[in-house]
Amino acid sequence: MSHKRIPKRKAAIAVGGVAALGAAALLLPSANASQSNGDAATPRTFKxxxxxxxxxxxxxxxxxxxxxxxxxxxxxxxxxxxxxxxxxxxxxxxxxxxxxxxxQNSTAELEAAAKTLKADATIPGTAWSVDPKTNEIRVTADSTVTGDKWNTVESTVEKLGSDVATLKKSAGTLKTFVDGGDAIFGGNARCSLGFNVTAGDGSPAFLTAGHCGVAVAQWSDSQGGAPIATVDQATFPGDGDFALVKYDDPATQTNSAVNVGNGQSVQINQVVEAAVGQQVFRMGSTTGLNDGNVTGLNATVNYPEGTVTGLIQTDVCAEPGDSGGSLFTQDGGAVGLTSGGSGDCTAGGETFFQPVTTALAATGATLGAGDAGDAGAGDAGAGDAGAGDAGAGAGDAGAGDAGDAGAGAGDAGAGEAVDPSESAADPGAGEAADAGAGQQEGTHHKSRKRHQ
Missing domain, CATH: 3.30.300 (GMP Synthetase; Chain A, domain 3)
Known part of the structure; x- marks a missing residue:
């Protein structure tokens, strides 16, 4: 078996790796296996x-x-x-x-209501998704939706009927979570790596947010460092918010894992479709590890840059710099990529995610690291990502200072307890320039492709 050279800097990239973990004291419990009691009339218990x-x-x-x-x-x-x-x-x-x-409401009736909202209430600062728990469309308007804009949204929802759609006001502002600072860097922008994948041509790559990919063409693992990866495909706004970024060195070997800090990681072994009510965990370079639940599917979000459809809505918090970060389940299922939302991890809020399933289908990539053999969408893609490799973090992370983040973690695969309760150092994001949506120099273009 041949051995490839692993550049030290590149080998430090773990999925969702960060140099500093916020004080999110969370315990990932062992998953309970699905059980059936054999009685068709009695509900099963499911993971x-x-x-x-x-x-x-x-x-x-x-x-x-x-x-x-x-x-x-x-x-x-x-x-x-x-x-x-x-x-x-x-x-x-x-x-x-x-x-x-x-x-009361059929799927067709709710889809028709969503089309009405799209036609009559596509206003920046609004979002909507189907909430199957209430069998309604839940519409959110942020703090920028005032005056005639608010009246338009409110009247549209009222026409749909109180048993079809509900409207709530959000104190925050809907925005994409890109900022200057830590994790993966492009110019003055900072985002978070989502999941390592294998591109359709077999080369090593990773997924991140599309609004990161259309803003900056080349990305580094350290602030001001040399680029190590180049955007191959990016979609934002439009039918999603995802980007495929290929490592520049085809010999790069990566982990199919999410680094949750403190030398701990969770192996990513499958792609999972989101389900409302499902508990999920988010890892990002600004706020570290946070958890919550899926609250809506097929969400439409009207960002200042344009409308994005097909997203997952959650009550998980996030902040600028968390864009592109991993959304996953406790037992190692890849669910989504952080897109944007409103609020923060102090006051709370809602966050929207790009489904990994549709990102993989659109880019032709498969889950898992390069050299992982058959690392299909439902496979572990473990390859060279053994227990000793699973915790390497995003190197060179603190506001311009280098440092390995959680290198050499033990295997914290599916079903094993991970307790990232100890806080790490402050990421120091404030030293980098803010590269928010309004400062991305008009580079938002759907499905831009770059070939090496």
């Missing part, structure tokens, strides 16, 4: 990562009767919304181990 496959199967079987689904985390049950009270439909749901819940 949150398993519900999307069952929900998709039932959606195809039930047709128009299917009106969405969500995960009841307290009872570990999958709830399927149905229109009407057809006993055959209910039996199909129960045979699959799920719970049938009768609702």
């Amino acid at each position: 949150s990562g398993d519900v999307s496959n069952v929900a998709s199967m039932l959606a195809s079987q039930l047709g128009e009767a299917f009106a969405g689904s969500y995960y009841d985390a307290a009872n570990k049950q999958l709830v399927i919304n149905v229109v009407g009270n057809n006993s055959n439909v209910v039996n199909q749901i129960e045979r699959a181990g799920a719970v049938a819940h009768q609702v």
Whole structure:
């Protein structure tokens, strides 16, 4: 077996690696296996990562009767919304181990309402997504939506009906979370690495936010350092917020893991579709590790730069610099890439994520590190990312100062407890210039491609 040279600087890049971890004291518990008691009439208990496959199967079987689904985390049950009270439909749901819940609004009716919002209320600072728990479309307007803009959004929601859509005011401002400072650097911009992948041509690469990829063509692992990766594809705004960035050295070897700080990491072994009610964890270069729940799917967000569709909505906090960072499950499922939102990790807020599934499909990449063999979307992609490699962080991180962040972590794979409760040093983001949405020099272009 041949051995490739691993440049020291590049080998320090771990998925979602950061040089400083915020004081997020979180424990990732061992996952409970899905269980079935053999009684078709009694609901099964599910792991949150398993519900999307069952929900998709039932959606195809039930047709128009299917009106969405969500995960009841307290009872570990999958709830399927149905229109009407057809006993055959209910039996199909129960045979699959799920719970049938009768609702008023069909999927088609909610999709029609979303089209009305797009036509009549596409205003920067607004967002909407389907909430299957309430069987409604939840519309959010941030603090910039005032006067006639607010009146337009409010009247549009009222016309849809209180049983179809609800409107709430957010104290923050919807924005993309790009900033100057730490993690991966491009010019004066700072973003976070999401997941290491293998590009369609077999070269090593990583996914990050599209608004990072359209802002800056080349990225480094240290502030002011030499570029180590070049944007190959980027989409923002439009049908997503994702970028594929290829490492410049094809010999680069990387980890299929998320570094959560303090020498700990979580192995990433599969791609997971988000499910409402699912607990998720986010890692980013500004605020470190935070957790929360998925609250909406197929979200539309109207950023100042343009509208982005197909996102995941959550109640996980995030701040500038966290853009592109990893959203994952406790047992190693890759879920999303941090896009933007409102609020912060002091006051709270909502954050939107690009689904990893659609980013991989659009770019032709597969989950996992290079040299990982068959690292398909559902595979571990472990390759050379063994236990001893799993915790390397983003090198050279503090506001311009170099330093390994959590190198040499033990294997914290799926099902193992990770307790990143100890705070690391301040990332010192303030020393870098802010590269927010308004300062990106008009470089937002959908699907820009760069070839090495």
